[in-house]
Amino acid sequence: MAVTATEAIDQLRRIAFLLERGRAETPRVRAFRRAAQTLADLPEEEFARRVGDGTLTELPGIGPSSAKVATEAYAGETAGYLARLEGEHGPLVSGGESLRAALRGDLHTHSEWSDGGSPIEEMARTARDLGHEYVALTDHSPRLKVANGLSAERLRRQLEVVRELNAELAPFRILTGIEVDILEDGSLDQDPELLASLDVVVASVHSKLRMPAADMTPRMVAAIANPLVTVLGHCTGRLVTGGRGTRPESSFEADIVFEACRRFGVAVEINSRPERLDPPRRLLRQAVEQGCVFSIDTDAHAPGQLDWQPYGCARAEECEVPADRVINTLPADELLDRFRERRERRAVRSSAR
Template sequence: MDPVDALKEVGFWLERERAKTYRVEAFRKAAAALDDLGPDQVVERASAGTLGKVKGLGPKTLAVVEQALAGEVPDYLADLRERGDGPLAEGGAELRALLRGDLHSHSDWSDGGSPIAEMARVARERGREYQALTDHSPRLTVANGLSAERLAEQLDVVAELNDGWDDFTLLTGIEVDILDDGSLDQTPAMLDRLDVVVASVHSKLRMDHDAMTRRMVGAIANPRTNVLGHCTGRLVEGSRGTRPQSAFDAEIVFEACAQLDVAVEINSRPERQDPPDDLIELAVEAGCLFSIDTDAHAPGQLDFLDYGAERAAAHGIPAERIVTTWPKDELLAWTRRKKG
């Protein structure tokens, strides 16, 4: 077994089971260190007994590398595979099988932890037909949001990657900040070039009820918006603590989504579980479309779709109203229709 692949796979399974970040980083940094050495140097140093001196390798990562070089599945990896054998959620299996892709994920171009190519590789290996790359927009400086210039550079990277596949497409996209006045935090020209635009509120989450409603409806009314991301902004668990949901008129917001052909995101991150159950019910009653997304910031989090599918199934959302069950061509016809 290739030792770099083994280390990356360990990182995937640890991310999937929501292990501490430092544990994941140990294996991903070790994989990067071996990548820098190259396979011949790795074998040479292993033969000389000096592999343990490579910066970035510790006792656990070295054990994985040595067993992989011996042609074995490392014990640690075998244990992780066994623990990860099965879906993350108990329900929603039938709907999960219908999901073709995911319209919300991040790379290390903004606040994700892995390169674009690694996120795309894992999405393809996990059976996606498509995956949208939606790094943050410039106002979110804490997340290294992309300026128009950096976003244009990213489009070239995505195009080059897509040239190498005929069974998977990395969609161009953005998670664009909804500004205080409801406008979108990226130039219209750049938004017009993207396959998918997810619009989300990230600031002033405690804004007045009526002002927040106007803010969200303003973004929904923008012809470039395809998906309303994690609409309440709440956090229900996790290392960042908890955060209450924003106050807005959900009936007005979801009616706007239904009328203006914007999908409501079911954000699958366990710490978000956004929208809450009562708001999912309101969105269903309003006739909204939905997008089940992972908001993945690491490869192992791409399996969080299991959680979103479970919630959608529990609320009886028909598969045909979930845009991420649609084939790629149908999905892109929908995202581009509003732009005219």
């Protein structure tokens, strides 16, 4: 019995998600997502007619593979290609399952507003469907032009979009945020008043990654000491695999940086991207020993990558990261209260000097 086009669209999007999760080539992923969008824009009557007369491939963005998926789905079946992918894509990694189950959200994600590949709404709905209660939208700051970083004006417009989506998606919640560049002097690449209005500020080094440790250490500490910062992103900046090649770790005095994180209540990010897996195990263990708190994040730039948290959870478990020191196990309100109290304490200390 034939069903509506919605089932075909959902199966095409699921294929794109699984391919993305499995780190397939971007053009292959986009082909299925583009096909899904073409069908979503098509009147139901025309879709049914084209399935019947075999002319789906005459539509832009619909190739033989996506047409076959759509035809099988429209007939009320699970498309053969989707069934095969579902069978192939089991658990990403062994270990960390209990920690992954405890996570309530993801504090580092990107959308098409900077260098991500999908709209905010699609990222949010995918995070919700994965079982998250919240997701932080942390597109890049302005000086990272290669990533289409957000000017203050664009970020303000984005906040309006997030406000509207939160009204629609409640009780799921998009936390407002940014991945802000740590500049060479340790200052942050965005207007302080605007940063103060955000829920989450992930501070990361993206430039001059090879500067000497004697310069990198105070640069990082200055950012960590800023009361507006909540998470230290991918602290070494390394790349261990992937299309961008490899990159060595930045040099810094880890004991000083992690002590600053502990003292100022900034979470050390456990970045789950397979090409980063940052920090390395030896530094992750050191951060645990020094009493840091953590955030296990995907740094996702596409919907399928939102399911990469198991990589970070497995490494966290291996390095004996206590679940009660992972801040995104907290409900959103408790998490934001924690950030707010930290900012207020820092403001009081600063005014008393």
